Structures are given as C-alpha cells and as structure tokens.
Amino acid sequence: MTPQTTTLWRPTGPEELALVEASGWTAWPPRLPDQPIFYPVLNEDYAVRIARDWNVPASGVGYVTRFEVETAFLARYPVRQVGGETILELWVPAEELAEFNRHIVGPIEVVREFR
Numbered sequence: 549m550t551p552q553t554t555t556l557w558r559p560t561g562p563e564e565l566a567l568v569e570a571s572g573w574t575a576w577p578p579r580l581p582d583q584p585i586f587y588p589v590l591n592e593d594y595a596v597r598i599a600r601d602w603n604v605p606a607s608g609v610g611y612v613t614r615f616e617v618e619t620a621f622l623a624r625y626p627v628r629q630v631g632g633e634t635i636l637e638l639w640v641p642a643e644e645l646a647e648f649n650r651h652i653v654g655p656i657e658v659v660r661e662f663r
Contacts, residue, residue: 553616553653556588556638559598561607565658568613573656575649579642586645588615590627590636592659600662612660621651 558576560568567577579586589595595612603610625638640648 551653552619554619554622556590556615556617557592557595558588558613558615558656559595559603560611560613561603562609562611563607565611565613568656574652576645576656578645584642586640586642586648587637588617588640590638591634594635596660596662599660604662608663610662611658613656614659615656616653617648618651618653621648 564577568575571577576586589598592612592614599610599612622638625640628637628639629635630637
C-alpha cells in the first residue's frame with residue numbers, strides 16, 4: 549500500500565542543488581551550522597518568489613524543487629504562516645533532517661529555474 553503524500557516545494561541555490569543531485573535526488577543535505585532549520589514551503593508560488601527574488605541575486609541562479617513526503621509523518625510539523633496568507637512553511641529542526649529525508653517518496657525534481 550502506497551502512503552498518502554503531501555507535495556512540498558523548496559527554493560534552492562546551485563550549491564544545495566548539487567548536493568541533492570549527489571544524493572541521487574533522494575535527500576536534502578545536512579544544514580550548515582548557521583542553519584538551525586530546514587524549511588520546505590507549501591506552495592509553488594512562494595517557492596518561485598524566493599528562488600527568483602533571493603537565490604538569483606545571491607548566486608546567479610535559483611531553482612524551485614518539488615517533492616513528496618508521507619503526510620502522516622508531516623503531522624509533527626505545524627504549518628507556519630511567516631507572511632501573507634500564502635507564505636506557508638514547515639520548520640524541520642536540522643537534527644531531524646535525516647529522518648525527514650527517509651519519508652520522502654520518489655525523487656526530488658527541479659520544476660523551475662531562474663537566472
């Protein structure tokens with residue numbers, strides 16, 4: 549039986565994306581010491597805005613990724629509204645990221661690229 553999944557989005561720059569590719573498109577890399585949380589977002593529009601408006605100026609390119617995670621597992625992370633009505637994130641503590649990665653279903657996919 550296939551578990552029910554929730555679609556999540558992640559805006560990312562080239563360095564992080566290279567590490568995702570190195571994982572075989574199956575996992576997010578460990579957070580850096582100054583990154584206490586991993587924050588996937590709940591809609592593509594918000595991910596597009598971050599990739600286009602933040603990642604491009606910071607590194608010359610921004611990517612939007614899409615991936616599926618087991619819905620039952622995600623229940624432990626409350627949805628955080630960090631701006632307007634559609635500015636929604638999950639905050640995954642860095643020390644829980646390996647477990648989070650084990651609940652990804654299928655590949656992490658690049659769905660948009662901005663330069």
